[in-house]
Amino acid sequence: MGAALTGRRRRAVVVTGASAGVGRATAVAFAARGDRVALLARGREGLAAAADDVERAGGEALVVPVDMADAKAVEDAAQQVVDAFGHIDVWVNNAFAGVFAPFQDITPDEFRRVTEVTYLGYVFGTRAALRHMLPRDHGTIVQVGSALAYRGIPLQSAYCGAKHAIQGFNESLRCELLHDGTRVRTTMVQLPAMNTPQFEWVLSRLPGRARPVAPIFQPEVAARAVVHAAGHGRRREYRVGGSTVATLIANAVAPGLLDRYLGRTGFASQQDQGDHRGNGNLWVPADGPHGRDHGAHGRFDDEARTRSAQDWASRNRDRVGVVVAVGGLGVALTAGLRRLGRTPSPR
Template sequence: MGHRAVYYEVDVADAVAVEEAAERIEEELGAIDVWVNNAMNSVFSPIKKMKAEEYKRVTDVTYLGQVNGALSALKRMLPRDKGSIVFVGSALTYRGIPLQSAYCGAKHAVEGFYDSLRTELLHDKSKVKISIVQLPALNTTQFGFVKSRLPNKPQPMGTIYQPEVAADAILFAAENNRREMMVGWSTVKAIIGNKIAPWYADRVLANSAFKGQQTDEREDPNRENNVWEPIPGDHGAHGNFGEKAKNSSTVLWLSKNKKYVEGTILLLILLLVLWIILD
């Protein structure tokens, strides 16, 4: 597309490696304007079968990977007093579900770090922008890469979206100083619903989330997973659920066009008031 790109493969759990990559990127391309923290891994398993080292690894990648990225980005952006950092969250940032305790715990931690950082930047009157994007189920390759102890192959739960929808939201967040963006009605429903009636969400998930996170196809217990090392090769951006995945999100469109939507609603209210008064 007429632009130069470079990439470096590092383990985001290694803070030194992340910092070295940031240095090399700036040497190659110049000052970093936007930093997106997106790396994750997971283990699909009942808690009673999880191992301590698996919790540590998922936390190191999914949570501390975002912390390490933010620290390297802030090291460069704060002295310049400019730049944008995007954290990638999930509906599971607020609502834990069965069989993904390590991932849910890590995403909860990301939200806590994000909240703390945002208040510090506000206190310092910094012009560095940060946003967090809460994503729904996505048709990515992760479901074929995660470690799993489930009898059947794992699958995304709820409404599934193509990864381009997430990319659209992340780009918008990077360019606009939004505190938080929710993508997909399923994300809004999970987050708001959990605030209103977490006890109800407990029951629903206990009854539906075990089967809902598995396909009808048996899993190979010996297949490769990416908990400790990446699976070699270019696997693309899309997973195996393209036929079920949506290419757009009405909730995202409404969020991106928030000013126009609010303006339209206010105009309609004003017209209704005038109609009542003049009738």
């Protein structure tokens, strides 16, 4: 299957939030290299369809329904993976929930739920992964983040707060792992706006239909970055999309100006014409009990980008460094030869 075709060792991989969107695309990307993939999420319709995708891609699928906000259930899910696969090589934290609304329109229970799924779900997943990785002194944990882990935007206060928390948590954990000298790694992948089904099922109180802020990328772009990060866990962070890098630079250089810019543009840029329908998936899966499989893609295929030059450069820093060094040497040599050509010959 995939492992025979690629000649790579089959890894045991866990992907949370695997029933749709980036998680679904990531699970398929791991399967394409022949890995065994445990699919963790709440939605049973989506999980069943994701398992079919994994098998068709050349991997082996294990379906584990779980709510990532339940610490005991996450520990049990990790044990179920180890019982089936023998160990865990890679754990990808990706599951999240959100509410599109001004802060004052989000109830305390809703804010708590977003935080429990999006932030504590990563904490619980990481703890479960470490429980099995540390005794083997082997494994990589990939935290799927966002540009919003550094830069908050309007209408997503709960989600932005959770992503900021993940960033701080992951940095703290990374320092501890380095101190301990373990070969278990943790890394983070910061994503731009993605074309996923979340904008169809997210709980929204906006007058328009929720949408991501352009430019938008296909979930397969994120999946490539996550798979690469899983194999190169020594790197502390990967950033996908030039828009992610530009946002982080702008926030570092002129955060006050960015506040004002987002205050003017952030409401309109996150809405389309039309009504948002449905109660979202905050409390129950979007595909059940009588729902449907939503797949990896959202409704923005016509405008979503399938490639990211910045992502390629991030994953190929050594090649980029060589090209830059060779280019710089060429410029220096050319300049030197020109100076020699203008220098009078000695008499």
